[in-house]
Amino acid sequence: MNTPAPPEPDHDSGPFWVALDEERIVLQRCAGCDRLRFPPIGRCPWCREPRSTWTPVDGRGRVYSWTVVHHAFEPAFADDVPYVVATVDLDDGPRIALRCAGVPDFGTRVSPAFVRHDGWTELRVVPDA
Numbered sequence: 001m002n003t004p005a006p007p008e009p010d011h012d013s014g015p016f017w018v019a020l021d022e023e024r025i026v027l028q029r030c031a032g033c034d035r036l037r038f039p040p041i042g043r044c045p046w047c048r049e050p051r052s053t054w055t056p057v058d059g060r061g062r063v064y065s066w067t068v069v070h071h072a073f074e075p076a077f078a079d080d081v082p083y084v085v086a087t088v089d090l091d092d093g094p095r096i097a098l099r100c101a102g103v104p105d106f107g108t109r110v111s112p113a114f115v116r117h118d119g120w121t122e123l124r125v126v127p128d129a
């Protein structure tokens with residue numbers, strides 16, 4: 001099996017990737033409007049404030065929607081197809097897209113799962129029992 005290409009953390013996303021390596025999730029909380037945002041970016045998409053604070057979240061949420069991937073665009077995941085990519089509304093606010101174990105339904109409760117690769121950690125979700 002190939003190793004998936006690692007992310008390329010930048011000034012805005014570095015703390016997010018470091019936290020995942022520690023099996024924690026942190027999101028930017030806007031210093032202007034107090035909203036959490038994802039993905040990590042340099043300015044708030046609602047109020048354009050550049051300042052933010054990295055805030056821990058538990059990564060639990062509900063599936064908003066999902067798709068089944070039949071063609072792996074990342075060769076390292078070719079042996080995994082078909083797999084599910086879900087959009088999840090985190091309990092803490094933002095909607096994120098990530099891989100989901102199994103096939104969920106609309107509103108399925110999910111929890112985070114940290115998948116280690118060579119040199120980086122991927123955030124996924126698993127449906128709650």
Ligand SMILES: [Zn+2]
Pocket residue numbers: 030031032033034035044045046047048049
């Ligand atoms: Zn804001």
